[in-house]
Amino acid sequence: MTEFYEDGDNIADTKAPDGPIETRWERRRFGAKLVNPANKRKLTVIVVGTGLAGGSAAATLAELGYHVKSYCYQDSPRRAHSIAAQGGINAAKNYRGDGDSIHRLFYDTVKGGDFRSRESNVRRLAEISVEIIDQCVAQGVPFAREYGGLLDTRSFGGAQVSRTFYARGQTGQQLLLGAYQALERQIGAGNVEMNARHEMLELIIVDGRARGIVVRDLVSGEITTEFADAVVLASGGYGNVFYLSTNAKGCNVTASWRAHRKGALFANPCYTQIHPTCIPVSGDHQSKLTLMSESLRNDGRVWVPKAKGDQRAPGAIPEDERDYYLERIYPAFGNLVPRDIASRAAKNVCDEGRGVGPGGLGVYLDFADAIQRLGRAAVEAKYGNLFEMYQRITGEDPYEVPMRIYPAVHYTMGGLWVDYDLQSTIPGLFVIGEANFSDHGANRLGASALMQGLADGYFVLPNTIGDYLAAGPFDKLTADHDQVAAARQQVEDRITRLLAINGDRTVDSFHRELGRIMWEYCGMERTDEGLRKAISLIRDLKAEFWQRVRVPGDGEGLNQSLEKAGRVADFFELAELMCIDALHRTESCGGHFRAESQDADGEAKRDDEHFSYVAAWEWGGEDAQPVLHKEDLDFEYVHPSTRSYK
Amino acid sequence: MRLKLRVWRQTGPDDAGRMVTYEVDDVSPDMSFLELLDVLNEKLILGGEEPIAFDHDCREGICGACSLVINGTPHGPQKATTTCQLHMRTFSDGDSIDVEPWRARAFPVIKDLVVDRTAFDRIIQAGGYITAPTGSAPEAHSVPVPKPDADAAFEAATCIGCGACVAACPNGSGMLFTAAKITHLGLMPQGQPERDSRVLNMVHAHDEEGFGGCTNSGECTAVCPKGIPLAAISQLNKDFLHAVRAKS
Ligand SMILES: Cc1cc2nc3c(=O)[nH]c(=O)nc-3n(C[C@H](O)[C@H](O)[C@H](O)COP(=O)(O)OP(=O)(O)OC[C@H]3O[C@@H](n4cnc5c(N)ncnc54)[C@H](O)[C@@H]3O)c2cc1C
Ligand code: SF4
Ligand code: FES
Numbered sequence: 001m002t003e004f005y006e007d008g009d010n011i012a013d014t015k016a017p018d019g020p021i022e023t024r025w026e027r028r029r030f031g032a033k034l035v036n037p038a039n040k041r042k043l044t045v046i047v048v049g050t051g052l053a054g055g056s057a058a059a060t061l062a063e064l065g066y067h068v069k070s071y072c073y074q075d076s077p078r079r080a081h082s083i084a085a086q087g088g089i090n091a092a093k094n095y096r097g098d099g100d101s102i103h104r105l106f107y108d109t110v111k112g113g114d115f116r117s118r119e120s121n122v123r124r125l126a127e128i129s130v131e132i133i134d135q136c137v138a139q140g141v142p143f144a145r146e147y148g149g150l151l152d153t154r155s156f157g158g159a160q161v162s163r164t165f166y167a168r169g170q171t172g173q174q175l176l177l178g179a180y181q182a183l184e185r186q187i188g189a190g191n192v193e194m195n196a197r198h199e200m201l202e203l204i205i206v207d208g209r210a211r212g213i214v215v216r217d218l219v220s221g222e223i224t225t226e227f228a229d230a231v232v233l234a235s236g237g238y239g240n241v242f243y244l245s246t247n248a249k250g251c252n253v254t255a256s257w258r259a260h261r262k263g264a265l266f267a268n269p270c271y272t273q274i275h276p277t278c279i280p281v282s283g284d285h286q287s288k289l290t291l292m293s294e295s296l297r298n299d300g301r302v303w304v305p306k307a308k309g310d311q312r313a314p315g316a317i318p319e320d321e322r323d324y325y326l327e328r329i330y331p332a333f334g335n336l337v338p339r340d341i342a343s344r345a346a347k348n349v350c351d352e353g354r355g356v357g358p359g360g361l362g363v364y365l366d367f368a369d370a371i372q373r374l375g376r377a378a379v380e381a382k383y384g385n386l387f388e389m390y391q392r393i394t395g396e397d398p399y400e401v402p403m404r405i406y407p408a409v410h411y412t413m414g415g416l417w418v419d420y421d422l423q424s425t426i427p428g429l430f431v432i433g434e435a436n437f438s439d440h441g442a443n444r445l446g447a448s449a450l451m452q453g454l455a456d457g458y459f460v461l462p463n464t465i466g467d468y469l470a471a472g473p474f475d476k477l478t479a480d481h482d483q484v485a486a487a488r489q490q491v492e493d494r495i496t497r498l499l500a501i502n503g504d505r506t507v508d509s510f511h512r513e514l515g516r517i518m519w520e521y522c523g524m525e526r527t528d529e530g531l532r533k534a535i536s537l538i539r540d541l542k543a544e545f546w547q548r549v550r551v552p553g554d555g556e557g558l559n560q561s562l563e564k565a566g567r568v569a570d571f572f573e574l575a576e577l578m579c580i581d582a583l584h585r586t587e588s589c590g591g592h593f594r595a596e597s598q599d600a601d602g603e604a605k606r607d608d609e610h611f612s613y614v615a616a617w618e619w620g621g622e623d624a625q626p627v628l629h630k631e632d633l634d635f636e637y638v639h640p641s642t643r644s645y646k
Numbered sequence: 647m648r649l650k651l652r653v654w655r656q657t658g659p660d661d662a663g664r665m666v667t668y669e670v671d672d673v674s675p676d677m678s679f680l681e682l683l684d685v686l687n688e689k690l691i692l693g694g695e696e697p698i699a700f701d702h703d704c705r706e707g708i709c710g711a712c713s714l715v716i717n718g719t720p721h722g723p724q725k726a727t728t729t730c731q732l733h734m735r736t737f738s739d740g741d742s743i744d745v746e747p748w749r750a751r752a753f754p755v756i757k758d759l760v761v762d763r764t765a766f767d768r769i770i771q772a773g774g775y776i777t778a779p780t781g782s783a784p785e786a787h788s789v790p791v792p793k794p795d796a797d798a799a800f801e802a803a804t805c806i807g808c809g810a811c812v813a814a815c816p817n818g819s820g821m822l823f824t825a826a827k828i829t830h831l832g833l834m835p836q837g838q839p840e841r842d843s844r845v846l847n848m849v850h851a852h853d854e855e856g857f858g859g860c861t862n863s864g865e866c867t868a869v870c871p872k873g874i875p876l877a878a879i880s881q882l883n884k885d886f887l888h889a890v891r892a893k894s
Binding site: 056059060063074075076077078079081083084093095131133134135137138139140142143144145146147148149150151167168170172173174177180181182184185187188194196219248249250282283285286287288290291389392393395458459462504506508509550552553557558560561 | 658674675676677678680681684685688691692694695696697699701702703704705706707708709710711724727731733735756757760762763764766767770771772774775776777778779780781783784785786787789790791792793796797799800803804806807830831834836837
């Protein structure tokens with residue numbers, strides 16, 4: 001299929017230690033060079049992003065003694081997208097004595113990711129999960145507690161043990177405030193220089209090393225070049241390529257994409273997680289989709305009418321005319337099957353014409369049984385804020401009528417390729433949190449992104465970056481250095497070009513159209529034919545964008561249209577790569593379901609013989625094809641098996 | 647629905663600013679207030695005008711980015727609701743709606759409806775944290791926290807830092823925000839060692855930033871989208887007095 005890409009060399013070294021998996025992380029840490037405290041003060045690290053990954057990393061690096069420069073596009077680091085995470089964070093504490101362990105969390109995560117993640121990384125994540133909870137509790141994060149004062153936990157999609165720690169439906173907010181407060185403390189102490197409302201628009205590479213970034217001050221419009229001894233990207237995921245998603249409106253791929261164009265490989269771009277429990281779309285004006293926490297599936301029962309086109313009100317449909325399809329098909333896990341399984345099942349029943357609500361794109365999530373069993377007060381105590389949110393958005397009362405839900409784009413498992421040290425293919429460029437690809441494979445289990453973001457930021461990166469920085473400080477740079485000036489020029493040219501088009505379509509109209517193409521052809525189900533069509537549609541739309549987009553105003557000062565235009569321009573290029581990646585992977589796994597690759601029951605069919613690898617793409621050039629590099633995946637401890645939840 | 651909007655337009659901090667009237671006709675009751683502005687902005691762009699600048703991100707009522715004083719009330723008419731979660735079904739066909747930025751001395755206007763709220767971050771820098779270095783935390787279960795305390799701490803910790811309290815306050819006071827953080831950390835055993843210094847430093851920073859003093863008018867809690875109660879301010883006052891006495 002080389003009409004869309006070229007084959008490159010396999011990736012030889014992932015820096016993962018070998019030997020017994022239980023001691024790999026400890027050995028790597030011990031093997032890493034240390035930087036003495038006096039030298040740390042002379043070293044500067046740029047951290048782009050202040051979410052759970054970037055916020056925790058910046059605070060920790062500063063505390064270790066490095067000088068840190070931190071960036072985010074919001075007005076305050078506290079508003080990073082991580083704030084929106086609802087359900088919880090996993091940790092193998094086994095406080096419930098229900099059979100959990102580090103090994104089980106490791107096992108569940110590798111299996112949940114459909115055997116497309118790395119054993120060494122996942123094992124490390126499971127180990128560190130335990131420390132994360134200790135750290136957050138020490139910071140004063142108000143996790144839910146039992147009457148005896150000990151921490152409460154709950155179970156979450158894809159897990160049969162109760163290992164999810166939570167703070168009502170606002171776990172992300174509380175964890176982020178913890179990291180933000182630690183960060184503010186370091187800002188106050190002068191160890192972190194915070195640059196809010198600043199957007200990274202280019203990576204600066206000098207002599208083969210990442211040495212800085214070009215940023216635009218979103219208030220003054222001023223463009224500056226910023227230098228450091230290493231650069232950390234913690235800029236989040238790219239789900240907004242679909243326009244409608246559960247992501248915050250500002251989430252974008254620009255920081256990663258600019259690094260990709262400068263040589264960082266982009267891994268598994270086609271792996272998108274679709275979340276099964278979102279509020280369905282209500283109209284064309286819609287700007288985003290709202291997630292209803294997965295924890296609702298602990299007590300809510302999912303169903304549709306048995307008969308096609310049954311228009312009766314839910315209450316008027318008798319029990320025996322309802323299909324509790326998850327409980328029927330997956331009796332062992334029932335409503336708690338992992339996200340990819342639950343999402344596809346919902347799509348299937350809607351495709352059969354049994355969906356509910358406007359356009360038949362919805363299924364019921366019903367609390368009637370739970371209210372009867374536990375009482376309204378108990379349900380309210382557990383889910384009250386989510387119910388209120390639902391009512392505010394839909395105008396319907398979920399205590400009275402079942403919620404309507406439908407799958408929506410939620411999280412991207414792909415991202416910049418990193419080695420075991422979280423370093424990209426560009427020396428000195430580290431990537432953490434949702435921006436990297438490493439730990440979730442083809443599907444992320446619930447409550448694992450927060451765990452990964454904090455593991456990377458508080459514990460992994462601060463240990464591994466020292467090994468790189470031990471060779472620094474590197475030569476001082478100035479703005480007039482050739483490679484620096486060239487990076488800056490690229491940014492200025494781009495802005496000038498966008499402002500000069502002055503066409504007749506808005507940025508949002510292009511973004512919406514791109515999103516529809518992606519959802520249709522690279523969404524929950526992909527086919528060879530559809531993906532080829534999508535690639536051609538994207539190319540045409542991209543060409544049209546560069547001719548017809550209208551970006552009002554100028555570059556001097558706050559210009560939100562200009563900000564969006566730059567992000568959408570990068571989404572076009574990413575979208576094409578996502579489709580190429582999805583096209584070449586002729587198997588189904590996790591969030592990537594190829595219609596051609598399914599078994600007789602309609603379940604996803606993996607092809608381990610041919611696809612047990614990470615697809616890491618190299619930017620080929622403006623009008624050239626991307627180059628595919630493969631990293632083979634080995635499974636020594638968790639043997640690939642058919643993922644069954646029946 | 648058809649609506650008339652009067653929106654505050656201000657090109658920059660030095661511009662005097664003015665209300666400008668716009669008509670929007672295809673408003674759906676399912677739209678959020680921000681989606682209404684999106685629709686209007688699309689029209690303005692195509693008509694050759696600059697779109698209205700406003701802050702937003704999550705559109706789920708949790709990041710605290712959205713603001714807007716709607717018909718004189720921060721975050722609009724619906725109780726305990728952020729602007730992004732306010733839906734047009736709250737309004738009626740033909741309504742006329744005024745949209746203005748947060749107005750307070752400590753929150754200078756940047757452009758149109760966007761204001762600078764970094765003063766809040768500086769209050770947190772002054773002490774709104776627990777000093778807990780990474781990598782050496784005690785086992786989480788070694789310090790039990792009674793459930794009522796944990797729940798109350800959580801309630802206070804739900805403050806999203808939006809600044810509506812400041813915009814509603816006749817004195818432009820940021821006391822409810824500051825008090826929410828003091829209450830959250832002060833209710834946890836982990837927050838005790840720094841309790842006195844925290845309140846002294848944070849209140850000092852609050853005043854330095856140009857926020858007004860609290861005279862208990864209660865406007866703040868009435869508009870707070872997270873329902874932070876006035877009791878938080880009493881807690882702050884108690885802690886403050888205790889800290890002053892302990893110092894002297
Ligand atoms: C609604 C919702 C609910 C969720 N619930 C859960 C849950 O319950 N459990 C769970 O584990 N996960 C959950 N997730 C997923 C999880 O929240 C995210 O994956 C995670 O928070 C990502 O963190 P991050 O630090 O990598 O990035 P983010 O929090 O997205 O932060 C990105 C940062 O990068 C900055 N940035 C981006 N681009 C630039 C640029 N060019 N220049 C400067 N700055 C830039 C932004 O300003 C921001 O500070 C949820 C996600 C959503 C959408
Ligand atoms: S106290 Fe309420 S109104 Fe004030 S910043 Fe916090 S959430 Fe907003
Ligand atoms: S946009 Fe985040 S709270 Fe309104």
